[in-house]
Amino acid sequence: MWSFIAQVSIYGLTLFLGAFLVFYKWYNSSSSSTTKKLPPSPPKLPVIGNLHQLGASVHHSFLSLARRYGDSLMLLHIGSVPSLVVSSTEAAREIMKTHDIAFASRPNTRMFRAISYNLKEITVAPYGEYWRQAKSILTLQLLSNKKVQTYNGLREKIIAECVDKITQCFLSNKPADLSDLFSSLTNDVTCMATFGRTYNEGEIGRKFKKVLQEFSEVLGSFYFEDSIPQLAVVDRLRGLSAKVDRVAVDFDEFLQGVVDETIIKVRNNSEKISEDGVETFIEGLLKVQKEDIIGITIDADVIKALLLDAYVAGTDTSSSVLEWAMTELLLHPDNLKKVQDEVRSILHGKEEITDEDLDKMIYLKAVIMETTRLHPPLPILPPRVARHDVNVMGYDIAEGTRVYVNVYAIMRDPKVWEKAEVFLPERFLESSIDFVRHNFELLTFGAGRRGCPGRVFAMAINEKVLATVLSKFDWSLPQGVTPKDVDMNETFGLANHRKIPLLALGKPVPMNGW
Numbered sequence: 381m382w383s384f385i386a387q388v389s390i391y392g393l394t395l396f397l398g399a400f401l402v403f404y405k406w407y408n409s410s411s412s413s414t415t416k417k418l419p420p421s422p423p424k425l426p427v428i429g430n431l432h433q434l435g436a437s438v439h440h441s442f443l444s445l446a447r448r449y450g451d452s453l454m455l456l457h458i459g460s461v462p463s464l465v466v467s468s469t470e471a472a473r474e475i476m477k478t479h480d481i482a483f484a485s486r487p488n489t490r491m492f493r494a495i496s497y498n499l500k501e502i503t504v505a506p507y508g509e510y511w512r513q514a515k516s517i518l519t520l521q522l523l524s525n526k527k528v529q530t531y532n533g534l535r536e537k538i539i540a541e542c543v544d545k546i547t548q549c550f551l552s553n554k555p556a557d558l559s560d561l562f563s564s565l566t567n568d569v570t571c572m573a574t575f576g577r578t579y580n581e582g583e584i585g586r587k588f589k590k591v592l593q594e595f596s597e598v599l600g601s602f603y604f605e606d607s608i609p610q611l612a613v614v615d616r617l618r619g620l621s622a623k624v625d626r627v628a629v630d631f632d633e634f635l636q637g638v639v640d641e642t643i644i645k646v647r648n649n650s651e652k653i654s655e656d657g658v659e660t661f662i663e664g665l666l667k668v669q670k671e672d673i674i675g676i677t678i679d680a681d682v683i684k685a686l687l688l689d690a691y692v693a694g695t696d697t698s699s700s701v702l703e704w705a706m707t708e709l710l711l712h713p714d715n716l717k718k719v720q721d722e723v724r725s726i727l728h729g730k731e732e733i734t735d736e737d738l739d740k741m742i743y744l745k746a747v748i749m750e751t752t753r754l755h756p757p758l759p760i761l762p763p764r765v766a767r768h769d770v771n772v773m774g775y776d777i778a779e780g781t782r783v784y785v786n787v788y789a790i791m792r793d794p795k796v797w798e799k800a801e802v803f804l805p806e807r808f809l810e811s812s813i814d815f816v817r818h819n820f821e822l823l824t825f826g827a828g829r830r831g832c833p834g835r836v837f838a839m840a841i842n843e844k845v846l847a848t849v850l851s852k853f854d855w856s857l858p859q860g861v862t863p864k865d866v867d868m869n870e871t872f873g874l875a876n877h878r879k880i881p882l883l884a885l886g887k888p889v890p891m892n893g894w
């Protein structure tokens with residue numbers, strides 16, 4: 381009896397495998413036998429395409445596939461979605477300069493629609509008038525050079541609190557958890573500039589933390605419905621669809637609370653709402669809404685979507701830069717000494733760090749650029765989508781193709797960077813490359829029309845925080861920890877972070893010793 385069942389099973393299995401192989405061969409050959417010239421691709425499987433070749437760290441998987449199949453442009457299928465992976469400066473220039481308008485949109489996915497007020501967030505909004513106007517409101521009301529200067533006072537206050545916490549750790553003979561401290565710091569600065577207050581304490585603080593955590597979890601999840609619609613049921617079975625909807629509702633409740641609170645404060649005070657008398661982003665938004673002079677309707681959802689943009693795009697990215705910069709400096713004591721010497725000689729014992737001081741800190745800027753070259757906060761740019769058929773570098777790219785620019789691969793490309801794997805801030809001292817004047821080699825903030833509008837805001841925090849902690853403390857790894865022991869693994873939430881928090885000893889330096 382059992383042998384009969386086994387025989388039937390073996391015949392069945394053989395038949396199934398045979399049919400699968402015939403289908404697999406047909407599927408791969410039929411997709412490559414069109415008259416179009418497509419970029420090189422690894423072989424794909426039915427239904428899932430190349431999904432099985434992507435590991436947890438997608439930028440690493442893209443890079444190793446690109447090395448085998450297409451180190452400039454490579455076409456994958458993530459489920460049924462054609463996905464172009466861009467891994468060289470030449471190809472990035474083609475996508476974000478030569479054909480920038482053709483690739484200036486973002487994919488319209490169920491996940492993005494659910495968590496972004498139906499694509500009202502700038503980061504995921506389709507290319508068009510709404511996106512253009514919303515981006516210019518964010519820039520004018522929060523991110524312009526002039527606005528960024530007005531936040532100087534609140535930045536200094538929050539940085540001073542961080543300095544106190546590091547000092548307290550030293551006095552209690554404990555290393556400081558720099559990952560946690562930098563994360564709170566950038567969170568507080570962004571919250572103050574955006575909402576006019578922080579959300580750390582009590583019930584509201586707890587709720588905010590929880591919703592942020594869940595938001596980052598859903599963003600990091602693979603959503604079948606958006607790539608393999610036949611398997612959408614899997615999202616429902618594992619509770620992801622419900623979780624996405626719940627996170628959207630929870631975040632909306634939180635943001636609605638922030639808006640209501642601001643409206644009441646403005647009504648009662650008719651004064652500026654933030655403690656420092658700075659006009660916050662939310663106030664600016666409510667003003668633009670009242671004036672009603674721009675070409676788009678600013679309803680309640682638009683206000684909440686732009687608040688979400690400002691908070692989500694700005695917080696984790698900045699703390700990632702700080703965390704990795706201190707990691708690299710602790711692993712490279714010569715560079716640490718060099719940057720510390722620069723900062724201290726420019727400040728010369730002075731407590732306050734002005735914008736003019738920061739302008740002179742050329743090596744500090746090089747350290748930040750080199751850090752993001754090796755550890756970009758967003759190793760793959762948020763996906764773009766081809767708005768129509770377009771020919772790129774001789775290849776036919778079909779309308780609807782999603783485009784993934786792997787800046788991690790580009791910024792470690794040995795054809796572009798000498799000693800590409802080595803932390804070498806000096807490379808930027810004699811170079812014409814920086815965050816603004818690059819030729820698609822240094823893509824920390826992306827490029828083209830969809831490039832990041834928050835660079836000045838972010839650098840104002842990052843440079844001042846680093847200059848402060850380097851001038852006020854002498855740094856070392858905790859006792860008994862050697863550079864070899866420092867875990868360099870990454871984890872991805874809203875940005876690329878250290879998997880294990882960075883612990884370090886900061887010994888206060890007497891400022892009047894200068």
Ligand code: HEM
Nearest residue numbers: 503690693694697698757824825826827830831832834838
């Ligand atoms: C170190 C900090 C930051 C890094 C590394 C960073 C990086 C990026 C990158 C790589 C992109 C995608 C660009 C592209 O597709 O070409 C982006 C987009 C964006 N960033 Fe940033 N960002 C930072 C800070 C900020 C801040 C502080 C804000 C605002 C408060 C912000 C707001 C945005 C927005 C709204 C977009 C979407 C732009 C669009 O799709 O048109 N970012 N950012």
